[in-house]
Amino acid sequence: MTAGLQVRGLNKAFGGLVVARDISLDLSPGDRKALIGPNGAGKSTFTNLITGILAPTSGSIQLDGRDIGSLSEAQRVKAGIAKTFQITTLFHSLTVRDNLRLPLLERRGLTARPFRRAAGDGGVEDEVESLLQQFRLTDVGDRVVQRLAYGQQRLVEMAMTLALRPRILILDEPAAGVPSSESPLIAEAIAGLPQDLAVLIIEHDMALVFKVAARIIVLVAGAILTEGTPAEIAADPRVRDLYLGAGHG
Amino acid sequence: MRSLVPFVVMLVVAVAAFYLFPYNLAFLTRVVITMILVLSLDLILGVAGVSTLGQAAMYGSGAYAAGLFAIHVWHDPLAGLAVGAAAGAVVAFVSGLFLTRAHGLTLLMLTIAVTEVLQEIANKFSAITGGTDGLGGIRMGRVLGIWKFDFVGRTGYIYAVCVLFVVVVVLKIVIGSPFGLALRGIGDSPARMRAIGTPVTRRLIAAYTLSGAVAGLAGAMAAQSTALVSLGVYDFQLSAEAMIMLILGGTGRLWGALIGTAVFMTVHQVASSVDPFNWLFVIGLLVLAVVYAVPRGLLGLPDEVKRLLRRLK
Numbered sequence: 001m002t003a004g005l006q007v008r009g010l011n012k013a014f015g016g017l018v019v020a021r022d023i024s025l026d027l028s029p030g031d032r033k034a035l036i037g038p039n040g041a042g043k044s045t046f047t048n049l050i051t052g053i054l055a056p057t058s059g060s061i062q063l064d065g066r067d068i069g070s071l072s073e074a075q076r077v078k079a080g081i082a083k084t085f086q087i088t089t090l091f092h093s094l095t096v097r098d099n100l101r102l103p104l105l106e107r108r109g110l111t112a113r114p115f116r117r118a119a120g121d122g123g124v125e126d127e128v129e130s131l132l133q134q135f136r137l138t139d140v141g142d143r144v145v146q147r148l149a150y151g152q153q154r155l156v157e158m159a160m161t162l163a164l165r166p167r168i169l170i171l172d173e174p175a176a177g178v179p180s181s182e183s184p185l186i187a188e189a190i191a192g193l194p195q196d197l198a199v200l201i202i203e204h205d206m207a208l209v210f211k212v213a214a215r216i217i218v219l220v221a222g223a224i225l226t227e228g229t230p231a232e233i234a235a236d237p238r239v240r241d242l243y244l245g246a247g248h249g
Numbered sequence: 250m251r252s253l254v255p256f257v258v259m260l261v262v263a264v265a266a267f268y269l270f271p272y273n274l275a276f277l278t279r280v281v282i283t284m285i286l287v288l289s290l291d292l293i294l295g296v297a298g299v300s301t302l303g304q305a306a307m308y309g310s311g312a313y314a315a316g317l318f319a320i321h322v323w324h325d326p327l328a329g330l331a332v333g334a335a336a337g338a339v340v341a342f343v344s345g346l347f348l349t350r351a352h353g354l355t356l357l358m359l360t361i362a363v364t365e366v367l368q369e370i371a372n373k374f375s376a377i378t379g380g381t382d383g384l385g386g387i388r389m390g391r392v393l394g395i396w397k398f399d400f401v402g403r404t405g406y407i408y409a410v411c412v413l414f415v416v417v418v419v420l421k422i423v424i425g426s427p428f429g430l431a432l433r434g435i436g437d438s439p440a441r442m443r444a445i446g447t448p449v450t451r452r453l454i455a456a457y458t459l460s461g462a463v464a465g466l467a468g469a470m471a472a473q474s475t476a477l478v479s480l481g482v483y484d485f486q487l488s489a490e491a492m493i494m495l496i497l498g499g500t501g502r503l504w505g506a507l508i509g510t511a512v513f514m515t516v517h518q519v520a521s522s523v524d525p526f527n528w529l530f531v532i533g534l535l536v537l538a539v540v541y542a543v544p545r546g547l548l549g550l551p552d553e554v555k556r557l558l559r560r561l562k
Contacts, residue, residue, distance in 0.1 A: 051444075077446030085444070091437040094430075101427075102434045103445040111431035111447055112455070114423045118430040164445060 002065055004028035004198050005050070005081070005168050010059035012049055012222075019045045020056070021223040027168055027198040034201045034213035036233075038242065042222040043202045047170050051083045052076045063168070082166035084157050084174060092146040096137055096156055099145055100128045103163040131159045135189055151182030158189055168198045175205040187211050210234070218242075255504055259417070263410045267403075274402035275474075280514045281409040282470045285416050286487075287494050287506040289463035294492070295500030296424055297456045298436030300353070302488045303360025304464045306344065306367050307337035309482035311465025313371060316384045316478040324390040326398075326408065330469045337465015338458050340367070345457035349450050361485060368483035383479035387472060398473075405474045412470060416463055420503055423459065432456050433501075497539055499546025508547050 005027040012020035019042045027033060037043055048054040050061060052073040061069050063079055071079060091099050097119075104124045105111050119125060132138040135155045140148060145156060154174055161169065175186045183205065190212045193199060203209050209216065209230070216233040218225040220242055226233070233239055266277055286308055293299045314336030315329040323329075344363045351359050371378045378384055391397050396404045423429050431452055434442045442449050472478045481487075490513070498509020516535055520528035539546065543553045 073443050074446045074448055077444065083444065085441070089438045089441045089444075091434050091441065093437055094433060098430060098433075102430060102442075102447075105427045105430065106445050106447050110427045111452065112428055114426045114428040114459075116426055118425055118427045121427075160445065 002028075002062075004031070004064070006060075006062045006065075007050065008060045008062075010046075010049060010061070011057045012045060012054060013057050019222050020049060021221070023059070023219075023222075023224055025217065025224070027200055029167065029196045029198050031198045032201070032212060032214045033199070034203060034209045034216045035219055036203065036206075036209060036216060037219035037225075041219045043219055044172070045222070046219065047083055047172055047200075047202060050168075050170065051081060077164060077166075080165075080167035081170070082161045082164045082168070083170040084154075084161045084172055090145045090153060090156055090160070093144060095142050095144055096132070096148070097128055097141045099156055099160055100131050100163055103160050104128065107164055127163065131163055134162075134192060135159045149182065151178045151185050154178055154186060155189055162193070166197070169193065169200070171199065171201045171203070173203055174201065175203060175208050183208060256414075256417075259414070259507070267406060271401070274406045276514075276518060278402055278406045278409045278474050279471075280511060281406070281413050282467050282474065283491070283494070283514060284507050284510045285413055285467035285470065286464055287491050287498075287510045288416055288420060288503060289460045289467065290491050290495050291500060291503055291506040292420060292424070292432075292463070293457055293460040295495060295502070295505070296429065296436060297432040297453060299349070299453065299457070300357055301348075301360040302357050302485070302492065303344075303348075303364045304460075304491050305483050305485065305487040306360070306364040307340050307461035307464035308468035308471075308487060309364070309367060309371070310340045311337040311468030312472040312478045312482040313378060313384065313468075314465070315469030316387050316472040317377070319387045319389060319473070320384075324388055325394075326389050326392050326473055329389070329473055330412065330466055333469020333472070334462040334466040337468065338462035340465070341461020342454065342458040345454045345461070349453040349457060361488070364483050364485065364488065368480055371480055371483065378478075378480075381480060383477050384472075385477055387476040387478070389473050389476070402474070409470055409474065412466070416466065417503060417507075420463070424503065428452070428455070436501075493536060495546075497536060497546060499548030502548060505546050505548040512547060 007023060007025045010020055010023040011018070023046060035043055035046065045054065049056050052071060056069070060067060063081065068076055068079055091102065101118060101124060104127050105118070105121070108124065110121065132141050135158065137152065137155060137159065140152065145153060148156065158171070158174065171190070174190065175183050178186060187208055190199070190201070201209065201213060213230060215227060216230055217227045218233065218239050225238065225242070226236060228236070270277060286304060290304050293301060311333035315333035318332040319329050348356060348359055348363070372380055375381070389398050392404060392408050398404050431442065431447055435449055435452060439449050468482060471482070494509040494513045495506055496509070497513055498507065499505030513532070517528065517532060520531040543549045
């Protein structure tokens with residue numbers, strides 16, 4: 001049995017439009033990989049295929065040697081694959097604590113219980129507090145999420161996802177929309193993630209990618225162009241032309 | 250402790266109304282029953298964010314079930330309530346199996362359609378339901394075998410208030426529970442709820458069933474207190490007015506449902522007795538004013554006033 005996520009020969013087409021072409025990828029515990037590529041390269045499609053929002057046309061997805069292709073989105077979360085959203089979709093009218101409580105309650109299978117207090121489980125409350133501390137959100141714990149600065153909202157999002165205790169964590173553009181002044185917060189939070197977690201980061205902010213990723217995969221037109229260390233990718237002329245060209249030349 | 254204050258206020262108001270308006274107990278009982286109906290809507294619309302115009306489906310089914318039960322089986326009021334609630338729950342569960350998969354306008358249309366189908370069924374099976382003549386001949390026994398329903402409606406009122414109390418307490422507990430928090434989460438972002446692994450449709454069906462049970466309970470009380478069930482229990486207007494009352498009072502916190510219902514029905518009652526032809530105008534104006542001035546409903550009024558005062562300083 002191989003630990004982690006193995007994706008083999010993944011294809012996805014909408015009619016004649018091929019959006020994922022023979023993608024194979026491994027994510028093992030402790031991995032810090034980044035997926036980059038120009039707009040429309042199929043990055044979001046790929047994450048949706050892994051998390052079960054989309055069904056692939058062909059190919060296999062295995063978690064710890066078990067095929068998870070037939071599992072629903074919710075079942076894959078329970079199996080250990082969690083993803084943050086590209087656009088923050090938090091529970092905007094709820095407090096930060098309630099936002100964290102929900103995934104923790106769900107992980108324990110408690111969200112069907114109608115006759116106990118939501119904040120009444122000691123284990124959940126302890127975890128809420130330690131997550132708040134880890135992401136430096138303790139001071140704003142009782143604030144309604146929509147009143148937070150955008151960078152903090154992204155941290156809440158990451159904390160929520162981590163609350164699911166995933167083994168595979170997909171961060172979909174964790175720095176999107178975050179002002180550059182708050183970007184170090186995100187990098188710091190990613191650096192503080194559990195060591196044995198497998199992390200895949202999809203990101204446009206190259207500074208962030210080069211800071212946190214050990215390996216970078218370049219996706220172009222639905223297919224993997226190349227994979228390598230940040231240094232190799234930075235030196236690759238094809239990547240430079242295709243992706244880094246205009247802005248970073 | 251602070252959370253007990255609204256309950257005390259509720260009790261005081263209920264008792265005061267009983268002594269201040271001894272000749273309007275029938276009307277007050279109707280208000281209390283409507284409060285229960287609007288509470289059922291608050292759970293599914295205010296908390297879980299499901300827009301529905303179909304609460305009458307469960308309300309009407311509860312009314313017919315309780316009426317038929319009283320005539321053919323047993324005239325005990327509490328047993329009748331249980332039957333009405335069960336009927337509402339069954340209708341909600343069955344229709345919820347497909348309703349909870351729809352959204353937005355489609356959902357609104359479907360909830361209206363379910364109600365109309367049920368109304369037509371009640372009309373067609375007139376041998377059982379009395380059709381357009383209504384289901385008459387409902388005679389209720391004593392509450393708990395002790396209190397007789399009297400002509401003035403004292404027992405009816407106290408009985409309704411007690412049931413309202415129980416409903417509010419139960420719904421308060423449910424809303425404060427992990428299940429209630431999950432419903433709020435679904436109201437905010439169903440996509441995110443799915444992403445944290447919650448079976449959203451299952452939770453919604455459960456919430457809709459509970460909401461249906463409460464609406465059925467309200468229908469059963471209406472049948473018991475008026476001793477008559479007409480096809481009007483399935484009227485679209487009932488669902489629509491319930492929604493207006495809820496929005497008027499403020500959604501998602503239960504107290505708004507109570508305040509909205511009390512204000513709406515009182516204004517309705519007073520305005521229609523002053524001017525039987527133009528009272529709708531007054532209601533319309535009231536709703537407009539509230540929606541514009543306090544979008545969060547009358548429940549948000551104190552906050553809004555505080556903000557205004559702060560700005561004046």
